[in-house]
Amino acid sequence: MTALAPTDKPAAQSILEKIGAGNIVVLVLLALYPAVASDFFLTQIGAYSLILGMISLSLMLLAGYGGMVSLAQISVAGIAGYTVAIFGLNNSGVHGFGWPFWIVVPIATLVAAGASALIGVISNRTEGIYTIMITLAIATAFFYFTQQNYSLFNGFPGYTGIRAPEFWGVNWRDPMPFYYLCLGFAVVAYAAVLYGSRSTYGLTVQAVRDNPRRMRALGFNVTAHKVVAYFYAGIIAGLAGVLLVWFNGRISPGTINVSAAINVLIIAVIGGMRHPIGPFLGAVVVVLMQTFAIDIVGAERFNTLIGLFFLVIVFVSPDGLLGLWGRIKPHLAQESLRSGP
Amino acid sequence: MAEISVASRLQGSGAYALELDGIARHFGALVALSGINMRIAAGERRAVLGSNGAGKTTLFNAITGDFLPTAGRIRFFGEDITDLPPHERIRRGLRRTYQISQLFKGLTVLDSIFLACRGVSRRRFSLLRPSINDVNMVQAESILNAVHLESDRDVLVATLSHGQQRQLEIALALAGAPRFILFDEPAAGLSPTERRDLVAILNALPKHIGYIIIEHDLDVALRVSEYVSMMHNGRLFKEGTPQEIEADPEVQEIYLGGKHG
Numbered sequence: 115m116t117a118l119a120p121t122d123k124p125a126a127q128s129i130l131e132k133i134g135a136g137n138i139v140v141l142v143l144l145a146l147y148p149a150v151a152s153d154f155f156l157t158q159i160g161a162y163s164l165i166l167g168m169i170s171l172s173l174m175l176l177a178g179y180g181g182m183v184s185l186a187q188i189s190v191a192g193i194a195g196y197t198v199a200i201f202g203l204n205n206s207g208v209h210g211f212g213w214p215f216w217i218v219v220p221i222a223t224l225v226a227a228g229a230s231a232l233i234g235v236i237s238n239r240t241e242g243i244y245t246i247m248i249t250l251a252i253a254t255a256f257f258y259f260t261q262q263n264y265s266l267f268n269g270f271p272g273y274t275g276i277r278a279p280e281f282w283g284v285n286w287r288d289p290m291p292f293y294y295l296c297l298g299f300a301v302v303a304y305a306a307v308l309y310g311s312r313s314t315y316g317l318t319v320q321a322v323r324d325n326p327r328r329m330r331a332l333g334f335n336v337t338a339h340k341v342v343a344y345f346y347a348g349i350i351a352g353l354a355g356v357l358l359v360w361f362n363g364r365i366s367p368g369t370i371n372v373s374a375a376i377n378v379l380i381i382a383v384i385g386g387m388r389h390p391i392g393p394f395l396g397a398v399v400v401v402l403m404q405t406f407a408i409d410i411v412g413a414e415r416f417n418t419l420i421g422l423f424f425l426v427i428v429f430v431s432p433d434g435l436l437g438l439w440g441r442i443k444p445h446l447a448q449e450s451l452r453s454g455p
Numbered sequence: 456m457a458e459i460s461v462a463s464r465l466q467g468s469g470a471y472a473l474e475l476d477g478i479a480r481h482f483g484a485l486v487a488l489s490g491i492n493m494r495i496a497a498g499e500r501r502a503v504l505g506s507n508g509a510g511k512t513t514l515f516n517a518i519t520g521d522f523l524p525t526a527g528r529i530r531f532f533g534e535d536i537t538d539l540p541p542h543e544r545i546r547r548g549l550r551r552t553y554q555i556s557q558l559f560k561g562l563t564v565l566d567s568i569f570l571a572c573r574g575v576s577r578r579r580f581s582l583l584r585p586s587i588n589d590v591n592m593v594q595a596e597s598i599l600n601a602v603h604l605e606s607d608r609d610v611l612v613a614t615l616s617h618g619q620q621r622q623l624e625i626a627l628a629l630a631g632a633p634r635f636i637l638f639d640e641p642a643a644g645l646s647p648t649e650r651r652d653l654v655a656i657l658n659a660l661p662k663h664i665g666y667i668i669i670e671h672d673l674d675v676a677l678r679v680s681e682y683v684s685m686m687h688n689g690r691l692f693k694e695g696t697p698q699e700i701e702a703d704p705e706v707q708e709i710y711l712g713g714k715h716g
Contacts, residue, residue, distance in 0.1 A: 312584050313583055313585075314583065314585055315582050317570055320559070321562060324558070324560050327521075328559070328627070331545060331557070332575075332627065332631075339579075339580075
């Protein structure tokens with residue numbers, strides 16, 4: 115290596131530089147948020163945005179890096195939720211084995227990841243709009259199956275009375291602990307995706323998105339790399355599903371219906387899929403609108419407002435809010451968003 | 456690494472790098488290839504010439520496994536690879552480039568070559584970021600130099616010029632200890648200067664790497680090959696040294712329109 119280009123990175127980066135100033139500022143603000151927020155803002159806005167952001171993050175991982183738009187991520191989260199209800203405690207009188215959370219949560223996450231990988235195997239031979247169609251079909255079929263199956267999913271009513279656990283002397287159902295629990299999971303998922311996007315595997319997924327044929331010609335098993343991406347996305351969606359069932363205290367077919375599936379896509383598109391922060395931005399916007407649009411335009415028309423906002427975003431900036439940021443500060447955006455498509 | 460030990464075991468066994476026995480490929484009623492027999496020694500550099508539609512790229516696709524031949528067997532360094540999937544053939548040291556660049560537009564130049572090196576090693580699923588001292592990263596840097604792209608190492612592939620993309624196309628094929636490379640019109644769309652660079656890059660390849668080059672530009676093809684096979688309508692119809700081929704009246708009639716020379 116005689117001639118390295120002058121753009122070569124400095125030999126040693128401090129930890130601060132590696133994490134990035136922007137990430138640290140956001141993390142500090144989010145950690146201080148409970149100091150100013152009421153319980154309502156802490157759970158219904160804060161925690162709920164983080165949970166939906168994680169589910170959308172799992173979609174962003176697949177779609178942004180891998181070019182695979184899966185509409186079944188809410189189903190994957192739902193599978194984790196149902197697993198928690200079946201193996202943990204519920205008050206529906208069906209199943210509810212009462213296993214401790216530290217067994218139930220890993221099981222739920224793995225079952226969800228396995229289901230996600232299976233969806234990856236099924237949809238592997240499709241591309242673009244056909245991936246959307248087949249995963250939408252899977253999500254729809256799963257919704258109807260949970261509604262009609264009573265032996266496992268307890269049909270239409272689903273499971274109720276599912277509670278976040280108590281441990282380390284903390285009741286994690288309480289607003290502030292639950293917010294920090296969600297924040298912790300979300301930060302881990304966000305950091306993993308951000309770091310992983312520049313890992314060997316992360317690069318292979320982006321290369322498969324750009325040119326699967328060439329990846330095959332370089333010795334990569336493209337199918338395996340895609341399925342593994344679904345598996346990792348399933349872990350994130352599964353963890354979010356656990357949080358979601360603790361947040362709602364219940365899980366039923368209504369949690370995973372088609373409009374919920376599309377909601378996940380809307381969040382990802384509004385936020386932008388070039389960087390893992392996008393889904394969280396989108397989640398905050400959508401949750402705020404879903405919560406307060408009723409006050410502005412009434413319960414009948416709040417979806418119209420969300421729809422209009424979605425149209426405006428797509429029309430003004432196909433890359434979502436992140437793309438908007440890119441237009442205002444192109445030089446900054448190019449640096450921080452480089453790893454995206 | 457396993458693939459290197461395979462290479463060393465076959466070295467000196469006198470095996471051919473590539474043996475094609477009666478390769479045929481039909482697309483419905485269309486006969487794209489028929490009865491192709493070819494023996495290429497290890498380290499040999501062969502040009503395949505022929506007019507458009509002669510079946511040259513189809514032959515490459517059959518060798519790499521992009522699709523299976525309708526009939527015939529393919530042996531690579533003595534091993535029958537006819538039924539192997541493409542990525543298994545690559546792991547045995549077979550590489551190709553494409554007539555139309557097949558690159559990763561969203562990655563940087565260095566990351567692309569790094570992945571190409573990683574493709575035939577373990578740790579393809581590693582969730583760690585590669586360090587600058589990673590063995591595949593070091594290989595990628597040296598390939599970067601070999602194809603004269605060192606000043607563009609951190610540039611997004613989508614922003615490269617056409618000529619640079621053709622250089623990267625070659626770089627991807629050089630990654631990960633190749634033993635035999637199929638070059639599909641590497642000079643397509645290059646300027647005269649870039650063509651001279653290309654000839655220099657090809658002639659500077661390590662001697663143990665053999666290749667087949669498809670090339671319409673005879674000035675390039677005849678300067679980088681030791682032996683020439685002519686194809687016409689899906690068949691091989693003439694073989695010889697570059698001098699013999701250039702002087703052959705029948706070749707001049709079909710391929711050069713009788714005007715070359």
